[in-house]
Amino acid sequence: KQEVTQIPAALSVPEGENLVLNCSFTDSAIYNLQWFRQDPGKGLTSLLLIQSSQREQTSGRLNASLDKSSGRSTLYIAASQPGDSATYLCAVWNNDYKLSFGAGTTVTVRA
């Protein structure tokens, strides 16, 4: 069974610092990997999707890398802003078309 771990569980940084969020998974036979953002009391918003054949994906200040062989992905958020405060979830698409989620990293960006 796929296990997805996110470290750290929580992170607090001053505005302007770069954020590094880590995700690891136990079964490297994945279809792709997706990063989501969840605001308190809200649903999930997809941020980036990396196909298993790709090594990274970028969108604005966000960059996600994928090392399938070692079972790791990292989400980088450059020049953090208070509006980036949220919980970030890593999800792995397994070959059975089911998503396995990590527990998330809760980010607080202090103004």
Next chain:
Amino acid sequence: DAGVIQSPRHEVTEMGQEVTLRCKPISGHDYLFWYRQTMMRGLELLIYFNNNVPIDDSGMPEDRFSAKMPNASFSTLKIQPSEPRDSAVYFCASSQGDTQYFGPGTRLTVL
């Protein structure tokens, strides 16, 4: 498109009552997923459909839970009878291709 629509947004009920959660996926999406989110267990996939047909219901916790998708634009998740341990946020998501789009969720409280 309005995105994935879920109703009700909040539901408070008493133990033993029947609860029905509703979902309208994004038009044209051929996959629909039901998830449950709790503090203890995180996000768990309960069941998913492809072209209105249930594909995998291995995540449904027990026989008290059932899900249907009578047509491409509507799905229900029913709990009968409900128990306090069913209290959680239930999300519906739909996809056509790789990215899943989540609804705002239904927060269920069973007293």
